[in-house]
Amino acid sequence: MPLLDVKNLTVEIDTGSVFVKALDKVSLTVETGEIRALVGESGSGKSLIVRAIIGAIPDHWIITADRLTWKGQNLLGMSNEQRRIIMRREIAVVFQDPTSSLDPSATLISQLEESIPEELLDKGMFWHRNKQRRQIAVGLMHKVGIKNHEACMQRYPHEIAADIAQKFMIAMALVSEPELLIADDPTRSMESTTKNQILRLLSGLNETRKLAILFVSHDLLAISSMAHTMTVLYCGQTVESGKVKHLHRRPLHPYTKALLDSAPSFQINLPPKSHLVALPGTIPTLKHLPIGCRLGPRCPNARKECVKVPEQKMVHQHSYSCHFPLHSPVDDDLENKQ
Template sequence: MALLDVRNLSIDIETAQGKIRVIDKASLSIVDGSIHGLIGESGSGKTLIAKAILGLHASNWTVTADRLFLGQTDLTKLSPRDRRKILGKEISTIFQEPSTYLDPSQKIRVQIESVLPKKSWKQYCRGLLKKLGYSNVPSSRRLQIKELLHKVGIQNHVSVLNSYPHQLSEGMCQKVMIAMAIANNPRLIIADEPTTAMEAVTQSQIFRLLYKLNQLNNTTLLILSNNFAHTSKISDYMTLIYCGQTVESGSYKHIIEAAMHPYTQAMLKTIMYDGKEHGHKQEIYILPGNIPSSNQLPIGCRLGPRCPRAQRICVKNPTITTKKGHSYRCHYPIKLS
């Protein structure tokens, strides 16, 4: 069952040069309890799709969709106020470059406390016991914060809670953001480039942590990334996006073993060589050309100018073909033997 169902999502942005369609009929189907990777080069539109889902778009955006459902809730019919009520409870976000999203003027303890659920009956009882003179009753919120930090792999929670964001490493700030994201047990977490500019060891730690959250809490994850190798290792399903168009989507097995779109094949070649992982000092495959800017997008298939299989018909926008849950957008898909 799809927890998040997005069909034919389009985003037009009004600019000085006129209206530009930056997202063109993108579709996503996120299965409840799964890890779904939305993968594409920087500037392909991953963050724009996430902002449209969250309702964080600017006033010069025009967002349209045939379907934009979270469970049984139609997100397109919610007012901005109702959409904000969903954020943090139903959907949480982990941003890239976490230190820029944490408040530099407040300690970590204050920032985590601000996202915790309101007082529960259990907390009320603890407060009542304290009023009656039981001084050794531990604070429920303090225990909750400690549990959250331990869940995300922060053992020295006392020093972290008493620190400001600039006093912590980028990896530690990301763990704090993940703790804040799971504080309300959301149904869906959108992780936008969660390991940008981090060293390799820290990247692996963050991806292991996200995988652990999914396995232990059955939390649905949508991971936006340009790192095909890391994301594919933990994803159940993957969607490839290029210049605002979703070009291929399917299960991990379908994408790895039976990629149909040339862009997907190019991404696979960056991590594999004749079905095997790249060896030491082996040349890495690079798709020729550069990703076009949003105001100079090609007509029809947006991969056309870089595609090794492009032909005359590619000036027309290809339709999506779906076979057994595996969909692709290409006039000349890769023929499988």
């Protein structure tokens, strides 16, 4: 049984005059010890999936799903208190913008110490517990790459660089020793050295603690270096999902291929000064969504059958939603077995 199981998740947003489906039957799973990447353009709904999982959807929005479970427990059927208990100890989240996620009126060290669960502290006098909190907090800061911890402990979020604030967010997420870490673009705006350090940290935690990670990003290089599986999202619909190496080698959906082709690092024989590959057009707005397959107006393989929503098809552990896949699923089946 997977840790996180999302099946046909749909989120409808109230625009004032009509409800629009920002997410339309999105499906993904995260197994114990798995790093799953969630990939897509900006505006494709990646962060909205994260908010649906953690229960941060406004009450006036409509959220439905065949399954939205954590270790077999129905998240949609839980009370807010039950959901908070799970988010407190078992699922941790690192958000895109660390500065807006931290409390602007509290110092960084006080926020980090406050996030340490009581269960992790030894029983004893309060001054012993306070000392232990400080030791745990300093150890976490060193683990996430904040070596000069004294220079930023008493600072407020607006007084530090964005990458240091992001490292504090990661430390606060790891302090409860969760089973699943949801990292929503955690390396955005980081320099390459710092980004590689964070990626190595997450990969190391996955290997040593079997920490499951849902890595939300559009950085294909970062994903290819650490993720085991990948789910590709376009305009609120999942278009393809499978092992990273299979999707890189033989994508079935035109959008997945376009994403990979847009990254020069994945094209071995790319001549110098070549034009970057890009699909024509732009991602549609929620109020003007195409009928059927949402990629249709931009898809180079679109035909009249694409006005119908394609069903999800599965070839072993490789799923896709396309009327006209780029390769024969039978051939892909044979390759996956090799």
